[in-house]
Amino acid sequence: MSAPEVSHGRGGAGNISPDNTQYVDGSIVREGPQGSHGDGAxxxxxxxxxxxxxxxxxxxxxxxxxxxxxxxxxxxxxxDHHVGRGGAANVELGSKHHQQKGQKVTDGKTAAGATGQHVGLADKLKNKLMGVFKK
Structure with missing residues (x-):
């Protein structure tokens, strides 16, 4: 007997394929007497x-x-792992990335006093304008 065909996605013929996965009950079970044990809340x-x-x-x-x-x-x-449907917002960085300090920002330059955070477009424009007025 062949494996049942299942849908793996949002739709479309390209997302239908046989599924040979052996599914098991993976729920966490609490063992022991239920209800009041006479030992607290x-x-x-x-x-x-x-x-x-x-x-x-x-x-x-x-x-x-x-x-x-x-x-x-x-x-x-x-x-590092990817969650969701796609795109940079669905990338979860591992603990190694969070421990690093002083890494470069996305444009390849390190902003003054940056600790690796992203520098937005508004901040870049503000810094450029403030630099013109400081001259």
Missing amino acids: FSTGRGGGGNIGDAGKPPGPRTDRDVVPEAAVRPSADE
Whole structure:
């Protein structure tokens, strides 16, 4: 039996292809007794004071644990990666880029006192005009 054909995108014949991916349940499961353990406050919903049970009791040691299935583990996002549909605004830079100081701005010149931030067109015009008046 061949793999089912699925759509991979917004539409169009070029986005329909067979999908041989083995899908598994990768949800995180909390194991242990549910509800009140008699050891302090616990949440019974999405938030708000009405969803807190045993609010007046002091907390005790935690008796449950979180289990993360192997299928739910993803690679680190510390590297440069692309999100979304495209374009420079959808590029997420890794931690190495955020740690660098004194890098050059996009036009190849380092602005006075710049720490690697982008210099916008309005700032460039303002600096050029102010330079004319300082002469």
